[in-house]
Amino acid sequence: MEAGADLIERVRLVCGTRHVLTDPVALLTYRSDGVRRDGPLPLAVALPGDGAEVAGVVSACADNQVPWVVRGAGTSRDGSALPTSAGLLIALTRMRRVLAIELADDEVTVQAGVPAATLARSLAPTHTLAIDYPGTVGGAAAAGMLGRHLVGLDLVQPDGTLVSCTPRSIGYDLSGAFGGSHGTRGIAVSLTLRAVPFS
Numbered sequence: 507m508e509a510g511a512d513l514i515e516r517v518r519l520v521c522g523t524r525h526v527l528t529d530p531v532a533l534l535t536y537r538s539d540g541v542r543r544d545g546p547l548p549l550a551v552a553l554p555g556d557g558a559e560v561a562g563v564v565s566a567c568a569d570n571q572v573p574w575v576v577r578g579a580g581t582s583r584d585g586s587a588l589p590t591s592a593g594l595l596i597a598l599t600r601m602r603r604v605l606a607i608e609l610a611d612d613e614v615t616v617q618a619g620v621p622a623a624t625l626a627r628s629l630a631p632t633h634t635l636a637i638d639y640p641g642t643v644g645g646a647a648a649a650g651m652l653g654r655h656l657v658g659l660d661l662v663q664p665d666g667t668l669v670s671c672t673p674r675s676i677g678y679d680l681s682g683a684f685g686g687s688h689g690t691r692g693i694a695v696s697l698t699l700r701a702v703p704f705s
């Protein structure tokens with residue numbers, strides 16, 4: 507079996523068949539970003555539901571030597587969320603769960619596909635995240651827009667291993683190195699943000 511077909515078969519096992527898009531019509535929407543473009547269609551679009559599924563998809567790509575691009579809401583305008591024709595697009599739009607709200611510590615932990623502006627509005631009665639543009643929390647962090655609001659993350663590295671850097675963990679500050687990486691350091695699957703209280 508060729509690498510592309512083998513990969514798609516494995517990704518279906520990881521995410522479930524209905525969360526792997528291969529129909530060319532379904533793929534059309536993914537060849538544009540915040541700027542309308544007519545770029546190439548990817549081999550397929552994978553829509554994982556959690557960090558373990560993201561790790562499974564990235565491992566499958568590594569084993570089959572197929573490149574991938576990660577995408578949040580696809581609202582950026584620099585082309586970095588666009589697929590390549592020989593690669594898989596990993597879209598995080600199903601990963602929209604708020605995992606923990608700890609306003610006593612001014613922290614909130616969310617899956618990477620949570621819309622940034624929606625989260626900011628939901629915290630607005632008491633706290634600010636200083637984000638008010640389209641896109642996901644993961645996309646905003648990868649584009650370097652969260653600055654010091656980003657204090658921790660779970661990251662799937664390019665070989666498919668999942669590493670964790672929480673606000674209270676000991677070790678490298680992956681969150682600092684992740685900001686502005688545009689997907690090149692791996693895929694953030696959950697992020698912990700510091701929300702600033704209105705005083």
Ligand SMILES: Cc1cc2nc3c(=O)[nH]c(=O)nc-3n(C[C@H](O)[C@H](O)[C@H](O)COP(=O)(O)OP(=O)(O)OC[C@H]3O[C@@H](n4cnc5c(N)ncnc54)[C@H](O)[C@@H]3O)c2cc1C
Nearest residue numbers: 540578579580581582586641642644645646648688689694
């Ligand atoms: C109308 C409009 C207004 C905008 N206003 C602003 C503005 O005021 N300020 C501003 O800075 N930007 C603005 N933008 C640009 C864009 O909205 C932001 O860059 C947004 O944060 C991107 O989020 P996204 O989820 O759409 O990311 P995407 O466009 O999907 O991806 C952006 C980059 O991040 C990577 N990425 C996405 N998710 C992850 C993840 N979980 N882990 C690792 N890498 C990831 C992608 O590979 C890509 O390189 C605007 C865009 C539009 C269309």
